[in-house]
Amino acid sequence: METREYLGGCLCGSIRFRATGTPGNPHTCSCTSCQRHSGAPTLSWVEFPSHAVEWTGEGGMPALYRSSDYSSRSFCPTCGSTLGAVDDEPVIALVTGSFDARDDAALQPVSHSFDDSCPAWWKVPAAG
Numbered sequence: 001m002e003t004r005e006y007l008g009g010c011l012c013g014s015i016r017f018r019a020t021g022t023p024g025n026p027h028t029c030s031c032t033s034c035q036r037h038s039g040a041p042t043l044s045w046v047e048f049p050s051h052a053v054e055w056t057g058e059g060g061m062p063a064l065y066r067s068s069d070y071s072s073r074s075f076c077p078t079c080g081s082t083l084g085a086v087d088d089e090p091v092i093a094l095v096t097g098s099f100d101a102r103d104d105a106a107l108q109p110v111s112h113s114f115d116d117s118c119p120a121w122w123k124v125p126a127a128g
Contacts, residue, residue: 004106008099009057010081016057017083019048019094023106026096030122031114037073038082041122044096044109045084053092 006023009016023046034043055061062083064072074083074092084094096107 006099006101006104008094010059010062010076010079010083010098012076012079012081014057014059014078015055015062015076015081015083016059017094017098018054018056019052019092021048021052023048025093026107026109027111027113028109029113030118032117033067033073034114035117037067037075038095041119042112043082044107045093046096046107047091047093050086050090050092053094 003020004022006019007017008019025045025047028042028044030042035041037043059076059078062074063077064074064086067073067085070089071085071087073085075081076083081098082095083098084092086092096102096109099107
């Protein structure tokens, strides 16, 4: 069985990543932390085991901001691009907008967290 590889990075290209395997928990989130981290009403995420993510760009690993008791938000220190979250558990969550091949079906969200935090004007259409 072939191992899938997903490539991506920040706006300026300094931070790049390679994630291998199958993305887990593809979802959108509208919690206050995601909104503040991205400047958008909703973020789309997928998760990989931390051993499956390699930071390959000249900038190395992204900068981290401790955002909760169990996780740090990651971003490029040069251009400020949101890249994801590095959890204390062995998980790295990557925002789907940072992937090179964003149309990959494995990145499609299947659930939405904190939809009650969405602005009244923002509603994600139901899939299907």
